Amino acid sequence: MGDTNGGSLIEIDDHDEVEDPFLAFIDYAKTVISPEEDEDEEHKRNPSEATTETSGPGWGWIASRILKTCVAYSSGVTTAILLSDLFQAWHEQNKAGMSKKKPELIDKLKKSHRRRRLANTVTIDSIYEKNFLSMNSVLEAVIINAAVLPGTNIFMLTLGDFWSSNTIDLYLHRRYYELVETPNGILGKGREVLITGCYLRTAREGCGTPRLLPTEYLVILLDEDEDNDAILIAAQFYSDTFSSVSLDAFNNGTSYSLYARIEYIGPLESELKFSTAHRRQIALVDGDGVRLKFILWGEQVIVANLMSVGSMLGLERPYISSLEESAMEGKDEFCLEYGSATHLYLVPSTLQEEKVCVSLSQNQCQGSKLLGSAGVSQVTLPRDAEGSIDFSNYPFRTNIADIRDKTTGISLYGVVTDILCDPNATGVVFSLKIEDTTGAIWAKLHFTSYWSLGRLGLGHVVYVSGLSCKVTRKDCLEVLWHEKDEKATFINLSCLPAFLTSSCLHRISTLSQISKQRKPAINICRVKLDEIDQFHNINTRLSHSVCGHFIDEESTSSHGGNLHCSFCGVSCNSHLGSEVVRTFHIMIALGDEETKLYAWCTGQSASAILQISPDEFCELHEDDQLMYPSSLENEWFLVALANSGSNRNLGPGHHRFAHESEGICWEITRALKI
Incomplete structure (x- = not known):
């Protein structure tokens, strides 16, 4: 387990292995949100054939929710904030209903309810609790009763759903009256419907009950077996x-x-x-x-x-x-x-499921924590109309070695070891080599218009969800990610501000500890500025704000005079929506109580260390610029360090990063003065 850059163990030295705090928090959060129940008798009799129905939150769901909360709270999060957000989100998504008994009609229909819940579905109970309903919310409802309001010609439908104890009334839109007016009208008792675009009429001054106003957007569900x-x-x-x-x-x-x-x-x-x-x-x-x-x-x-x-x-x-x-x-x-x-x-297409064998590595690394000490050998997962297995709610973290043909909803946590742009592809396509403890794989990223992930460099730890995998005609695994997909998420943990200020998600390491790692990983260290390289001084360069990488000013003449981004490979002057900004590029020595190492940085981390903006620095007199670095020595910082691996054997596009690190393998991806 020694070689790790993003797996569940980070190698510190030959005798001291420390668990990745981020992965440990995910495991802990799962036990809090969905506590394990006692193993059933079948599990005890034959643990080798134990199966879980993935009733709790999947590993990817928890990881995505934690990181999205970190993005929202850039100043930092606590264990209480994260657990509260996770518990509330999971409770809302999977609310079991109140103690009040559901209508008998719904209990009968639920036995044959075999479709996947739609993405924007809300429950009737949640409408009552929040006293609010957004226009794009979906109601998967059952008609409990359809009747004309006394003294009017207005039809009112009483609706229930499979997850709520409450019912709610809907004024039926007149375009559907012909479907309910006849004795055998299809919009009758027991009919399932899907509804969206509803406005909620709330109860006034404590009188009456909330009702739904008419909506044109109603779909009638049919069952071919009836x-x-x-x-x-x-x-x-x-x-x-x-x-x-x-x-x-x-x-x-x-x-x-x-x-x-x-x-x-x-x-x-x-x-x-x-x-x-x-x-x-x-x-x-x-x-x-x-x-x-x-x-x-x-x-x-x-x-x-x-x-x-x-x-x-x-x-x-x-x-x-x-x-x-x-x-x-x-x-x-x-x-x-x-x-x-x-x-x-x-x-609706019937929810198809398939039992997936859990690899030995997942049971060893995670199974005892998540699903009982005896482990689980199989997990039941849904399968879509094309036969692909959906891993969105997979209870374990998916390792690269476990990626297989015809899978969707994959989440990966690992280290970027190479980045290539595909200039011959249709659209904007980049290939990313992601590595974890079990192996490495290339993922092809399809962007809607242009690069939109911000700064991303070698050695950065990333979380990617919404990946799909298939075997090509050449019998190669092809991993794809499309930015336009609803479940597609890409978060660079190395550049996430909240990681420095969230002690529940990191552990402070010493420079001597991280220098013994054989592979790059996200590392948080408490360091002081030992010296700023006087030979290089402090450089300012032009940067492409879309991707955070430097403008290749030397190749400007070969690109018709347009400023050329060394990373995206685009001419920034003519690239729609791009901006060129001035940024720092510095080499610096970091030290702690034990040792020191050289690192480089740019962008926000460089500005945080120098405590001045690039534009303000350029306005200083030349003598003040030369003297400025000495005023910063012995200042203490909390920094995130990534090993960009300058000695690693990279692909043909690695020259695009050489002029950033200039032989120094450690990059300061985030910095905070302490």
Whole structure:
């Protein structure tokens, strides 16, 4: 276990191994949020076949939540702050309901409830507790009752859900009255619906109860295993196909009812030239394999929150629009839209699960802490429509050696050992080599427009979530990350300000201890400034603020006079949204009670050490600039150090970092005067 840069053990010396405080806190937080219950009898009888149903929070969920809280509280966090935030977030996400008994109707339906909970789902109980409901919140509800308010012609639906003891009333939008007015109307007792875009009418002056105001955005759920629903699907949707749709016939009054599988949900690639309206596209494929796009405009985009890839969508009376009318590009003659008379039906994809074997290394390193001393050999995880296993709620930390084909929702914690830009790729693509105690792997990062992760260098410790993996035709594992994905997160722990001021997440090491490490890792040290290299003095250079790396001024002439970023490889003068700023580049000797080492730094850490901005420094007289370093000697700082590994055998792009470190392997990534 000695070689570690990001694993659960950091090597200090041959006889002293210290646990990574960040990883230890994740393990501790899991035991607090979801305490282990006594092992069941089957586990005791046959521990080698023990299985967990991943009912508690996954390792990645806890890690992401901790780091997001650290980003929000840049001045530092405490154990109490982190545990409070984690417990509240998990409680809200998985609220079991109050003691009040749920309606019997819901208890019966829950037995066949086998779909994945949607991302923005809120419970009825939480609406009562907060007395608030946002427009993009999703209600996965069951109709308990549908009735006309006495003395009016207004329909009111009483709704319940699978996680709440309370019910809530919804004023039904008039576009759905035809579905409830008939004796056998589909919007009746026991029907499941998905709702979004609701406004909450709160109780006034303590009188009455909260109610939901009418919303146009309602999707009716169908179950193909139920006879009545199967008959409805066959009678209403099987007569029309995408091939039978005619734009001319629609314009002459023909209406259609279409049934297709949801293949993709996402934004439109083409931007509108004369409008700021948001748009969302849902790619559909019918039973004949014909594809069409279903487009949502403006406020309608929240309807996409009610849908999931792999589900079957029924569109009753969709609006048929020409590509020109929809400002769309493509080879199709027309597309579908959500019109004023459109009704949507959904047959959700069934939640498929698969038992995944837990590797020996995970049981040894983490299993005894998370899932009982006997360990767990299998974990049940969901599988999507494409057959990929979703690791979003995996109870263990995923090691690089355990990454496998057809997996999604992977979270990795490790050290960056190489960075390459792919100039031949479509879009902005960088490849990152990430390493942990079990191995190293290249991850391909796809950015929406340009590099957006801030400063990232060799030796920096990172947390990445939302990774997916597949085997290519050349039998190689390809790890992908798309910035646009909802679950995609990338956090550079080495440059996170809260780590210096959060004692619950770090342990202070001495310089002699970290100098014996064979691989780089995040290290927090208490040091004083021994001397600032008088040969180099204090340099100021131009930096690309988007990525935090230096402008390659020597190659400016070869790029048409434009300032060229040595990291991104872009001409900053012509790169949309980029800025060129002045920054420090210094070499410095750090010392503590035992030893000293040389380090380099730039950006915020250099300004924190010098206690002056680059622009202010440049305004000083030349003699004052020469004398300035001597005034800082013997000042004490808390610093985060990363081993950029100047002697490591890097890939073909390593020359882009050579002029930053200039042979010095230690980088000060954050500094705080103490």
